[in-house]
Amino acid sequence: METVWEWFRWLDKTHGIDLSVFYDTGDRHRFLMGFLTTILLSLTCLMSSLAIGFIGAWAQQSQWRWARLAVGAFIQFFRNTPPLVQLYFFYFAIGGMLPKFADASGMASPLFGSFFWAAVSLSLFGGAFNIEIFRAGIEAVPRATIEAAESLGFSKGQIFRLVAFPLALRFSLRALNNNMVNLVKTTSLAYAIGVPELLYVSAQIWSDQLNTREMMTLLLFSYVGLVGAMVWGMHRLERALRMPGYGQ
Amino acid sequence: MTWTADQPIVKIFDVHKSFGKTEVLKGVSMDVAAGEVVCIIGPSGSGKSTLLRCINALAVIDQGSVQVEGQEVHDPDLDQLALRRKVGMVFQQYNLFPHKTALQNVMMAPLHVLGEKRGDVEARARELMRKVRLAGKENHYPGELSGGQQQRVAIARSLAMRPDIMLFDEVTAALDPETVKEVLVTIRDLALEGMTCILVTHEMGFAREVADHVYFTDHGVIVEHGPPEILFSQPQDPRTKEFLSHVL
Ligand SMILES: Nc1ncnc2c1ncn2[C@@H]1O[C@H](COP(=O)(O)OP(=O)(O)O)[C@@H](O)[C@H]1O
Numbered sequence: 460m461e462t463v464w465e466w467f468r469w470l471d472k473t474h475g476i477d478l479s480v481f482y483d484t485g486d487r488h489r490f491l492m493g494f495l496t497t498i499l500l501s502l503t504c505l506m507s508s509l510a511i512g513f514i515g516a517w518a519q520q521s522q523w524r525w526a527r528l529a530v531g532a533f534i535q536f537f538r539n540t541p542p543l544v545q546l547y548f549f550y551f552a553i554g555g556m557l558p559k560f561a562d563a564s565g566m567a568s569p570l571f572g573s574f575f576w577a578a579v580s581l582s583l584f585g586g587a588f589n590i591e592i593f594r595a596g597i598e599a600v601p602r603a604t605i606e607a608a609e610s611l612g613f614s615k616g617q618i619f620r621l622v623a624f625p626l627a628l629r630f631s632l633r634a635l636n637n638n639m640v641n642l643v644k645t646t647s648l649a650y651a652i653g654v655p656e657l658l659y660v661s662a663q664i665w666s667d668q669l670n671t672r673e674m675m676t677l678l679l680f681s682y683v684g685l686v687g688a689m690v691w692g693m694h695r696l697e698r699a700l701r702m703p704g705y706g707q
Numbered sequence: 708m709t710w711t712a713d714q715p716i717v718k719i720f721d722v723h724k725s726f727g728k729t730e731v732l733k734g735v736s737m738d739v740a741a742g743e744v745v746c747i748i749g750p751s752g753s754g755k756s757t758l759l760r761c762i763n764a765l766a767v768i769d770q771g772s773v774q775v776e777g778q779e780v781h782d783p784d785l786d787q788l789a790l791r792r793k794v795g796m797v798f799q800q801y802n803l804f805p806h807k808t809a810l811q812n813v814m815m816a817p818l819h820v821l822g823e824k825r826g827d828v829e830a831r832a833r834e835l836m837r838k839v840r841l842a843g844k845e846n847h848y849p850g851e852l853s854g855g856q857q858q859r860v861a862i863a864r865s866l867a868m869r870p871d872i873m874l875f876d877e878v879t880a881a882l883d884p885e886t887v888k889e890v891l892v893t894i895r896d897l898a899l900e901g902m903t904c905i906l907v908t909h910e911m912g913f914a915r916e917v918a919d920h921v922y923f924t925d926h927g928v929i930v931e932h933g934p935p936e937i938l939f940s941q942p943q944d945p946r947t948k949e950f951l952s953h954v955l
């Protein structure tokens with residue numbers, strides 16, 4: 460491993476290509492932590508946005524008019540405003556309103572940090588789209604298929620679990636993949652409120668080392684790797700869930 | 708009052724049913740004895756499907772009574788799931804579960820609705836696949852089967868619940884002429900075994916061959932009924948004559 464790091468030092472010395480994150484232990488640690496933060500933020504947002512999508516789509520089918528109206532308003536709000544503005548809104552407007560408390564050293568510190576607010580804001584943003592995606596999937600399940608299940612004596616819960624949901628998931632998968640990939644890319648906005656994710660630490664490194672060109676390139680390829688791995692996983696899921704011969 | 712097999716297994720009396728302002732069933736009565744094969748014929752839109760759907764409570768009647776094995780189907784206290792275990796239904800569009808293989812389609816209801824053991828259910832499902840002449844197609848998905856094959860899986864799926872009564876709603880109407888026969892043969896075998904069958908059909912030759920009793924419906928009423936040899940050769944009502952002159 461040492462020889463690899465030394466090779467990057469040599470690359471810097473002889474060709475002026477400065478990839479300090481490979482030979483400088485401090486930069487390497489910073490970059491790695493940024494990468495992990497991006498992954499953690501992405502996973503948190505993916506999971507919670509799926510949960511929001513699921514609950515929202517369910518609430519939209521509900522008997523209560525106010526529940527449907529609330530979900531509709533929520534979707535409009537998050538789809539029709541820029542995610543960066545949403546992020547600022549949560550961090551400064553909502554986060555700023557909450558009471559501060561004294562930490563161990565006696566300093567006043569906010570109840571929730573920037574990571575928390577980024578997770579909340581981006582989950583709601585992704586979730587708003589997921590509600591629409593899930594709803595379209597549920598609506599695509601043929602009424603006749605549900606009736607066939609009813610006529611076999613399945614209960615409402617069983618119909619949802621064994622027929623409606625598995626089909627709706629398959630119908631939503633393509634759109635869901637797109638939205639999930641977008642959400643991962645959007646986590647880079649958390650930079651704006653100081654979450655030490657990939658973009659944030661890269662910016663720190665290039666302002667210290669003055670290697671903007673190299674860091675930009677490395678940053679871009681890091682996202683290619685991250686999103687590529689995710690797309691690969693999604694495709695495997697799509698393949699595992701495919702219905703041979705369906706719709707042909 | 709308990710039901711015994713010498714009483715009608717299905718007893719329909721003066722059933723009325725409207726969708727919005729249009730009355731689709733205008734006082735329909737019909738008795739079906741256990742083991743009997745009954746065919747319902749009539750122009751499209753005359754309420755045949757609606758009548759079938761009242762028997763397993765997929766449709767709710769406005770007035771009158773439907774009894775299956777002496778139990779009032781539209782009694783609010785009736786165990787609807789228990790009723791549907793007794794009454795199987797096969798649809799024009801097969802309505803198989805596209806995300807499950809043929810065998811899984813047949814096994815699902817006994818596993819989840821009856822809660823039977825997987826080993827028993829699988830043995831029975833394989834036996835049923837043989838019975839509908841589909842041995843070897845167990846692991847095919849519905850999308851990989853022809854219309855006639857899918858329809859026979861649908862019949863096996865219903866039979867797996869060991870129903871007392873089978874409802875068939877124009878089950879050959881969506882099939883190619885060559886595959887109609889294979890489905891009709893399957894139904895005829897069932898009829899010969901003594902299954903109570905109520906069929907809506909446009910296959911007059913089949914009705915004449917297997918039916919014990921034929922009902923002709925038009926505009927939500929039963930115009931005329933009788934044994935096939937009489938109804939087909941000496942229709943009394945001008946509407947029956949008119950209809951038969953088009954289809955025979
Ligand atoms: N769910 C429904 N909502 C409204 N109208 C319906 C519904 N189902 C059937 N109808 C109407 O009831 C009439 C009878 O339909 P149906 O029982 O399907 O006739 P058939 O099976 O004899 O062709 C038709 O005019 C049809 O449009």
Ligand SMILES: [Mg+2]
Nearest residue numbers: 755756757877
């Ligand atoms: Mg019909």
